[in-house]
Amino acid sequence: MTRDAFVTVADGTVTTPRGFKAWGLYCGLKKSGRNDLGAIVCEVPAAAAGVFTTNAFQAAPLKVTREALAVDGRMQAILVNSGNANACTGAQGEADAREMRDLFAKAIGVSEHLVGVTSTGVIGELLPMDKVRSGVAELAPKVVPSAEGGEEFCQAILTTDLVKKEICVRVTVDGKEVTIAGAAKGSGMIHPNMATMLGFMTTDANIEPAELQKLLSGVTDQTFNMITVDGDTSTNDMVVAMASGLAGNEALSAQHKDYEAFKEAFNFVAEVLAKAIARDGEGATKLIEVTVTGAESDESARAIVKTVIGSSLVKSAVFGADANWGRIIAAVGRAGQPVNPETVDIRMGDIQFLQQSKPVRFSEEEAAEYLKRDTIQFFIALNIGSGKATGWGCDLTYEYVRINAAYRT
Template sequence: MDTATKHLLVTPVEGGSITTPKGFHTAGIHTGVKRYKLDLGVLYCEVPASSAAVYTLNKVQAAPIKVTKESIAKEGKLQAVIVNSGNANACTGTKGMEDAYTMRKTTAEVFEIPEHYVAVSSTGVIGEFLQMEKIVNGIKKIKTLTQMDFESAERFNEAILTTDTINKRACFQTTIGGKTVTFGGVAKGSGMIHPNMATMLAFVTTDANIEPKWLQIALSKVIDETFNRITVDGDTSTNDTVVTLASGLANNDQLTKDHPDWDQFVLGLKMTCEHLAKKIARDGEGATKLIEVQVKGALNDQEAGKVAKSIVGSDLVKSAIYGTDANWGRIICAIGYSEAEINPDTIDIAIGEIQTLKDGMPIPFSEEEATQYLSTENIVIYVDLKIGHGFGKAWGCDLTYDYVRINAGYRT
């Protein structure tokens, strides 16, 4: 079955959300940690859900990550995720750990579930203590506000945002063993975004029946092809986490690698994560354009991904695209320092449909047409290395004056 046919078997759900998969409830509220905006959210499952997660590779990891790792390691199950924004609870020492445990304990008491069924996540300013009285009071109120509808999902999404300008949601469905299986997700991320795991927060739900071991295998594979392929500014944060929960309420035969629809499940999870990843890349702080790089002809898929990430992560490429300058020399430079195997004499480069390099030699092109194309919102760069059959993609955004303005005053 070719890729195009496969994609027809995973379809987007119009008006779907993180609560569309069976069994999931959400809420988002304002506690006062932020001045006006929602700042505390909860994702709750009616049953203990199989869970998997990936975390930032930054060696400085915030307290909530340590607590969430501990929760999932206990049994591989979660029933609630409590998330605050406005404060990362990172680099806060013993008190930060105590506060993260308090968030977990309070959530468990409110929802009447074991403590290790709760994951904790935080995002915001690094190096400041949490306003725990406000957060604890918020947790005590939030259970009565949880719903399964689109509005509550949007409020949860809003509650996890920092400098984001839009909510980032995704929902897809597929059929597994004759049962409809749904995937839903939300994410936050706008700055400190670099492909080194998944530098942001993302929460994905599904009603598929799958054990934690196999869910982790699927998630780890998907991360490398989606969230690990985005970059905004090359900074890997201290709090970044992707958590996936599977309620099992679709009642499909339990999924393993030997299930005939295993690849279909992985594809559904991948399309959900890819959709969220692209939303993050487009919403880069100050960004005006989404950049997609497609590389083919590499030695293997991993090498292709490496080249694509190198291009989309180049500040010079990003700046040129902001300035509508078809400077393909910056693209070839990024290919050269990607550490992938290449032959400079076989490389083709195209910006949209405008070819600029053929077999390592420049091709005359219309600067006017190139400028017109680079003035659009979605830019695609195509590279053909012509030394193998590997294929890979990566996503990023342009680098603008506003990025500096936003980050120069982040704490104020």
């Protein structure tokens, strides 16, 4: 990615693109007292797209949001709560998700099918709807088109996250300034296949729903679906994109002269959010980036990347600053993808471990020093094709076990 076509907007939030406003507040769903209810609202019905978890037990809010998108591919608001996933809650959970939607739609004066809902938190518990109802009533009039609103929204979507995750960029389309922004949450139960992972992207670009859906699906495969923290795919994973069209450019499509520049900027926003989720993995101290080249296909490369970054042994070795490359080659070999056992190269940063499947002498001291960094890069060349992929994960620490041993308590 050249990143020459766009610039990052300092202090930009999901409210920076024209037409968007947001807010977040505390309504009593979390014990911590941190914001737990938030919303993004567009001044106009925005073109919208979504990608959703492939977990067989999809949470009630996902069903409601998918139905909304199926009406006409447009959305004017997304309402989010944290602290309770409203997953595996049966008919009552679905009724509660629909009530959330209906309450917020009425409060902001839009049609019910233009509101999406999503939830994150503990699975298997019904939402305390008395708190949700009072929270929605308080939230609706506070949603504002300001950076502060974007910040409050970011805080409202966090659970075990230690930091908020947001990014905003600008790109030129038809000589007009187009803005793309995003916010996300995710720290544990991260192994998306479209963890708990939620992503929200806003833009003022003019792009039709079908084109936006095609773009989001493709970009997700290269970003959000290329991270893993613990190998668990959540019941609530969702990424939603909304485009207000208020930038005034000609409708974007693959044939548009500036489409590639817009796509590059859109991909960058998604990649930054995805990497931020991996870096903020529960208990994590290091970001792990794995790049596979020379695979039989891109799909094969992606499968190998996710096997390596998802390996508990690789993750533990990185945490312990142990340059045990045998764990990497073992993960490559069990990924179920075509490899030639005689042609594999592996290096960590600039330190070569394996060349044409033969061990290379390296300095243990130099490797141990490299492993003290907060970002660790592994490069795996299979040398059998042109497929390539990059993915991100994190180390496995004692703290991860502590957090998840007491998640509900």
